[in-house]
Amino acid sequence: MPLIKNNQIIDNIWTYVPDDAPLGDESHIILGLERFLAERLQQRSSNKALGVRLAPADDPEKLRPYLDELDLIEVDFPKYADGRGFSQAQLLRRRYAYTGELRAVGEVLRDQILYMHRSGFDTFSTTRADLSDVMAALDEFSLSYQKAADIREAVFGIRQKR
Amino acid sequence: MYRYDEFDAALVNERVSQFRGQVARRIEGSLPEDEFKPLRLQNGVYLQMHAYMLRVAIPYGQLGSAQLRRLAEISEKYDRGYGHFTTRQNIQFNWVELKDIPDVLQDLADVEMHAIQTSGNCIRNVTSDHFAGATADELMDPRPWCEIIRQWSTFHPEFAFLPRKFKIAVTAAAHDRAAIRVHDIGLHMKQQDGTTGFEVHVGGGQGRTPVIAAKVNDFVPESEILDYLEAVMRVYNRFGRRDNKYKARIKILVSETGAEEFSRLVDAEYAAQSAHEKIDLPGDEIERITAYFKGPKLPTRPLESTAFNDARVADPDFDEWAAVNLHPHKQAGYTSVTVSLKPIGGLAGDATTDQMMVIADLAEAFGHDDIRVSHAQNIVLPHIAIDDLHAIYQQLQRAGLATANESLITDMIVCPGLDYCNLANARSIPVGQDIQKVFADPAYQRDIGKLHINISGCINACGHHHVGHIGILGVDRKGQEFYQISLGGRADEKAAIGEIAGKALSQEEIPAAIKQIIETYRSHRTSKDERFIDTLERIGHAPFKEAIYAAD
Ligand code: SF4
Numbered sequence: 001m002p003l004i005k006n007n008q009i010i011d012n013i014w015t016y017v018p019d020d021a022p023l024g025d026e027s028h029i030i031l032g033l034e035r036f037l038a039e040r041l042q043q044r045s046s047n048k049a050l051g052v053r054l055a056p057a058d059d060p061e062k063l064r065p066y067l068d069e070l071d072l073i074e075v076d077f078p079k080y081a082d083g084r085g086f087s088q089a090q091l092l093r094r095r096y097a098y099t100g101e102l103r104a105v106g107e108v109l110r111d112q113i114l115y116m117h118r119s120g121f122d123t124f125s126t127t128r129a130d131l132s133d134v135m136a137a138l139d140e141f142s143l144s145y146q147k148a149a150d151i152r153e154a155v156f157g158i159r160q161k162r
Numbered sequence: 163m164y165r166y167d168e169f170d171a172a173l174v175n176e177r178v179s180q181f182r183g184q185v186a187r188r189i190e191g192s193l194p195e196d197e198f199k200p201l202r203l204q205n206g207v208y209l210q211m212h213a214y215m216l217r218v219a220i221p222y223g224q225l226g227s228a229q230l231r232r233l234a235e236i237s238e239k240y241d242r243g244y245g246h247f248t249t250r251q252n253i254q255f256n257w258v259e260l261k262d263i264p265d266v267l268q269d270l271a272d273v274e275m276h277a278i279q280t281s282g283n284c285i286r287n288v289t290s291d292h293f294a295g296a297t298a299d300e301l302m303d304p305r306p307w308c309e310i311i312r313q314w315s316t317f318h319p320e321f322a323f324l325p326r327k328f329k330i331a332v333t334a335a336a337h338d339r340a341a342i343r344v345h346d347i348g349l350h351m352k353q354q355d356g357t358t359g360f361e362v363h364v365g366g367g368q369g370r371t372p373v374i375a376a377k378v379n380d381f382v383p384e385s386e387i388l389d390y391l392e393a394v395m396r397v398y399n400r401f402g403r404r405d406n407k408y409k410a411r412i413k414i415l416v417s418e419t420g421a422e423e424f425s426r427l428v429d430a431e432y433a434a435q436s437a438h439e440k441i442d443l444p445g446d447e448i449e450r451i452t453a454y455f456k457g458p459k460l461p462t463r464p465l466e467s468t469a470f471n472d473a474r475v476a477d478p479d480f481d482e483w484a485a486v487n488l489h490p491h492k493q494a495g496y497t498s499v500t501v502s503l504k505p506i507g508g509l510a511g512d513a514t515t516d517q518m519m520v521i522a523d524l525a526e527a528f529g530h531d532d533i534r535v536s537h538a539q540n541i542v543l544p545h546i547a548i549d550d551l552h553a554i555y556q557q558l559q560r561a562g563l564a565t566a567n568e569s570l571i572t573d574m575i576v577c578p579g580l581d582y583c584n585l586a587n588a589r590s591i592p593v594g595q596d597i598q599k600v601f602a603d604p605a606y607q608r609d610i611g612k613l614h615i616n617i618s619g620c621i622n623a624c625g626h627h628h629v630g631h632i633g634i635l636g637v638d639r640k641g642q643e644f645y646q647i648s649l650g651g652r653a654d655e656k657a658a659i660g661e662i663a664g665k666a667l668s669q670e671e672i673p674a675a676i677k678q679i680i681e682t683y684r685s686h687r688t689s690k691d692e693r694f695i696d697t698l699e700r701i702g703h704a705p706f707k708e709a710i711y712a713a714d
Contacts, residue, residue, distance in 0.1 A: 056404075080197070080323070081200065081283070081323055082323065082404055083323025083399060084400055086320045087320055095434065111184060111201050112323075114319070115319035119319050140176060140179070140180045141173065141177075141317065143173055144319075145316050146314060146317075146441070147439075147442075155169045155170075155173075155313065156447045157442070157447075158169065159167070159169065159447060160446050
């Protein structure tokens with residue numbers, strides 16, 4: 001599945017391990033939130049790099065104490081219509097100041113990528129868009145009415161600086 | 163009224179290009195219908211039984227003449243010569259072809275209009291008082307805040323895939339004409355110690371589970387309101403139910419969580435916002451937007467108009483119309499005119515291409531270019547000199563727009579029902595028309611006074627039957643169309659859900675039953691000044707129920 005980060009296709013070095021599956025010998029593994037919380041100490045001593053995958057109902061606040069040790073957080077969109085991941089991303093980026101990779105996985109559609117990016121995602125794992133689609137999607141609007149997790153300033157503020 | 167600056171214009175034009183691309187991908191096949199659906203909905207495009215329908219936003223119900231003319235042109239070119247004004251102050255067109263919709267949206271963008279977020283599980287068009295900025299009974303004009311909320315909610319990246327649709331209404335008048343207590347969020351503007359702010363109501367709604375909103379905050383100052391709204395939206399986006407479409411509205415979250423716990427969650431989310439998360443709306447920006455709504459400079463006029471008084475004596479139909487369709491203006495010598503889209507035997511909220519053109523011309527000639535769409539699906543010309551009323555009336559009359567029934571018994575909200583809607587249990591339109599015929603006599607209607615009858619063809623309640631003083635709901639009884647009457651609903655500041663009066667009646671029985679209700683009211687009212695809803699409140703439902711079912 002193509003993985004797109006910062007307008008480039010990147011290789012995926014991470015492996016997601018479902019909650020009931022044993023860990024293999026991969027160096028970079030992604031765990032569900034509860035498993036991560038239960039096993040993080042034990043895994044840290046094994047020298048594996050750890051990432052977390054959040055399900056829509058997960059509370060990202062639980063990750064807050066460990067954000068420094070995480071290189072990757074995946075937010076799963078099992079159905080594209082379920083928009084909880086947008087709030088999880090905003091919380092992680094803006095309130096908890098997470099700076100590592102934030103990856104959207106699951107049903108990631110071309111026409112959601114702009115809002116995902118604005119909410120704080122920098123990486124998109126998608127079968128529904130190629131690199132040029134993603135770049136086009138990110139370019140569709142030159143302005144925004146709200147501040148979000150990207151660098152754009154809100155129109156409300158821009159007007160006053162004219 | 164608000165005018166786009168280069169930023170607003172750029173965003174709306176970029177939206178048209180974006181949707182043009184999406185439609186092209188849909189037609190060429192790379193975008194499947196399932197994935198296209200949320201995109202078209204967020205541009206107001208519905209797929210109905212036989213064709214697409216386009217719902218165009220009329221932010222807080224305000225239009226200029228050029229905009230209404232553009233809508234009229236669209237109705238002629240793409241629909242079949244009609245536009246349908248909705249209970250959310252929008253307009254809908256049927257029979258528009260998908261391939262043409264990007265062009266229609268461009269035509270709209272050229273006159274500073276759009277169809278953004280008029281459908282889908284996102285924050286919808288903000289609605290307000292149709293007399294805003296003109297009425298004598300408002301604390302201040304709510305429209306600047308409607309516009310600020312419109313901008314904040316437009317393309318909000320976090321709240322485009324909510325559990326369900328989300329509707330916000332704002333009023334600043336003592337008498338609530340915007341039905342804020344049956345909205346997902348209702349804002350009532352207030353002033354406290356010299357500060358402007360909002361009383362916040364959350365979780366009202368109609369549909370199969372009607373609920374009156376809970377008051378979750380007595381006063382949020384204007385400087386904090388957008389941040390507070392963000393907190394409400396985030397709590398809803400995170401915790402609203404997504405397992406069942408019928409339990410996904412915020413009203414269910416509020417009632418299942420409990421209003422107190424819900425407002426605690428909102429307060430906690432609000433308190434957790436750090437400084438850099440705050441929206442920080444510059445005070446100058448509030449002033450800039452407010453300045454657009456100053457309203458026309460109306461020359462001073464005498465309180466009494468001889469021309470008007472003479473015309474009322476000479477033209478009894480005009481006299482009847484003037485007694486009913488005018489609303490007090492804040493400035494002497496002026497009034498707000500309701501142009502009824504509820505002719506006896508017509509379709510509620512429908513206007514023809516020509517009628518739209520006539521209204522646009524009148525607004526330009528006499529009305530300072532200001533036109534409103536009301537929540538009751540009528541048109542309002544808010545700033546009219548009393549001297550000009552007779553001339554306006556005569557033109558309205560020629561266009562079939564002079565029905566004298568504003569807020570009277572024949573000014574009903576009626577959903578499309580079985581004639582047009584595939585979800586319906588029963589027809590609504592003929593039921594409404596049959597009732598209209600019973601009460602068509604203008605003198606009789608006026609004698610009855612203000613009264614709202616609302617009719618829905620099924621439990622989805624698009625005709626707002628729960629909040630009609632008299633509500634009528636179409637139900638299916640073993641394949642037969644029946645109608646359930648409810649009494650005592652209201653959508654104003656004393657909002658209440660109507661109570662079912664008794665067993666459902668057949669279509670033939672309904673007009674007589676309504677007549678019985680009305681005659682019971684007329685025999686019990688203390689005077690003509692006591693409205694139906696007040697008599698009902700005073701004497702209770704029992705005499706009315708007896709009257710309806712007496713024949714059994
Ligand atoms: S209330 Fe029912 S019948 Fe009427 S328009 Fe809505 S869905 Fe259709």
